Amino acid sequence: MKLSVRGEYALRALQVLAQHAGDAVVPMQTIATEQNIPRRFLEQILHGLKAAGVVESRRGITGGYRLARPASEIPLATIIRHVDGALAPLSCVSHQFYEKCSCPDEARCALRSVMKEVRDTVAAMMERMTLADLVARAEALQARPMEPVDFVI
Amino acid sequence: MKLSVRGEYALRALQVLAQHAGDAVVPMQTIATEQNIPRRFLEQILHGLKAAGVVESRRGITGGYRLARPASEIPLATIIRHVDGALAPLSCVSHQFYEKCSCPDEARCALRSVMKEVRDTVAAMMERMTLADLVARAEALQARPMEPVDFVI
DNA sequence: TCAAATCTTGATGAACCAAGTCGGGAATCT
DNA sequence: AGATTCCCGACTTGGTTCATCAAGATTTGA
Numbered sequence: 623m624k625l626s627v628r629g630e631y632a633l634r635a636l637q638v639l640a641q642h643a644g645d646a647v648v649p650m651q652t653i654a655t656e657q658n659i660p661r662r663f664l665e666q667i668l669h670g671l672k673a674a675g676v677v678e679s680r681r682g683i684t685g686g687y688r689l690a691r692p693a694s695e696i697p698l699a700t701i702i703r704h705v706d707g708a709l710a711p712l713s714c715v716s717h718q719f720y721e722k723c724s725c726p727d728e729a730r731c732a733l734r735s736v737m738k739e740v741r742d743t744v745a746a747m748m749e750r751m752t753l754a755d756l757v758a759r760a761e762a763l764q765a766r767p768m769e770p771v772d773f774v775i
Numbered sequence: 776m777k778l779s780v781r782g783e784y785a786l787r788a789l790q791v792l793a794q795h796a797g798d799a800v801v802p803m804q805t806i807a808t809e810q811n812i813p814r815r816f817l818e819q820i821l822h823g824l825k826a827a828g829v830v831e832s833r834r835g836i837t838g839g840y841r842l843a844r845p846a847s848e849i850p851l852a853t854i855i856r857h858v859d860g861a862l863a864p865l866s867c868v869s870h871q872f873y874e875k876c877s878c879p880d881e882a883r884c885a886l887r888s889v890m891k892e893v894r895d896t897v898a899a900m901m902e903r904m905t906l907a908d909l910v911a912r913a914e915a916l917q918a919r920p921m922e923p924v925d926f927v928i
Numbered sequence: 929t930c931a932a933a934t935c936t937t938g939a940t941g942a943a944c945c946a947a948g949t950c951g952g953g954a955a956t957c958t
Numbered sequence: 959a960g961a962t963t964c965c966c967g968a969c970t971t972g973g974t975t976c977a978t979c980a981a982g983a984t985t986t987g988a
Contacts, residue, residue: 623776623777623864623893624776624777624864625864625865625890626974626975626976627975627976627977628975628976628977630865630876630877630886633886634878634886637885637886649933649934649935650934650935651933651934657877657878658877658878658879659877660976660977660978662977662978662979663976663977663978665935665936666976666977668935669935669936669937672935679934679935679936680934680935680984680985681933681934681935681936681983681984681985682933682934682935682983682984682985682986683931683932683933683934683984683985683986683987684933684934684985684986685933685934685935685984685985685986686934686935687935698889711776711777711778712778712783723783724783724810724811724812725787725810725811726811729916730913730916730917731916732790732909732910732912732913732916733783733786733787733790733909735912735916736851736904736909736912737778739900740776740897740900740901743896743897743900744893744896744897747892747893747896748893751889756885756886756889757885759885759888759889760883760885763882763883763884763885763888764883779945779946779947780946780947780948781946781947802962802963802964803963803964804962804963813947813948813949815948815949815950816947816948816949818964818965818966819947819948821964822964822965822966825964825965832963832964832965833955833956833963833964834954834955834956834962834963834964834965835954835955835956835957835962835963835964836955836956836957836958836961836962836963837956837957837962837963838955838956838957838962838963838964839963839964840964
């Protein structure tokens with residue numbers, strides 16, 4: 623898994639939405655300013671997340687975006703897959719974005735076997751971690767910024 | 776970490792060299808044929824790996840490539856870093872390819888904290904796994920191709 | 929009703945990179 | 959000498975990434 627700038631922006635933007643969970647909606651400009659994301663680019667990203675069913679929007683002067691579900695029900699894996707595609711290091715070990723690779727026999731491919739373990743590990747981590755966890759971690763880091771966090775994940 | 780085709784070819788080629796550890800050198804054409812890699816492209820890749828000190832070469836009619844060190848002393852992490860760059864999903868959590876990201880305070884960035892754990896996990900896996908392990912796994916898969924391998928990694 | 933702020937939609941563009949090709953050179957063995 | 963190999967750098971081709979822009983639709987408050 624490699625996050626593009628787009629993917630990073632998406633996660634940051636959604637973290638903001640998760641933090642403002644009380645508000646009806648958060649206008650895009652607020653997110654762009656808060657996270658220093660180019661507004662026009664963010665527009666494109668949020669639109670994609672809406673099409674993916676991750677966020678909802680409201681138009682007009684009171685418009686903005688909000689999460690379509692509780693933050694605790696949105697794993698990071700879902701977001702990354704929508705924005706950047708496969709979590710797997712090799713598409714031949716991806717579940718959702720599988721593509722056949724060049725090796726003649728996948729079942730006996732040693733490289734594939736190794737990369738499958740990497741995929742499973744990473745996928746498990748990103749599947750377990752939700753936007754709510756991200757917010758919780760942000761708060762923990764705010765409280766004691768000097769010590770490394772030692773969440774058990 | 777996302778492997779490019781180039782990175783995949785590099786690992787496959789080095790696996791071949793590790794398997795032919797007895798031979799003086801293995802000609803590029805043999806590797807290209809055995810792994811179905813475009814010869815001209817492989818040329819480029821092996822040349823890079825030589826510059827990185829991973830392989831040695833010999834010219835002339837008896838020429839070819841061989842590993843510069845025992846396969847058990849070459850972790851996959853080394854190869855991937857040379858060919859495809861950072862193992863980290865975000866360059867701001869990479870040790871060897873660190874780049875500052877757009878967030879104002881790295882120490883308090885929740886996303887960074889999460890991605891650092893991913894990086895550490897993946898890096899540990901790829902640092903531990905060597906070319907010798909890859910060969911061993913290939914042999915195990917050859918022997919009992921139907922059952923999933925249950926190496927403890 | 930009108931203005932202002934917001935999201936919507938589609939087009940466009942520059943820069944970069946990945947994958948692969950090509951040509952000619954230099955070394956080495958028989 | 960000649961065959962076979964690696965060496966080296968330039969080049970092409972096509973796609974992706976990171977945006978930017980313009981014009982329209984919707985909503986609210988004055």
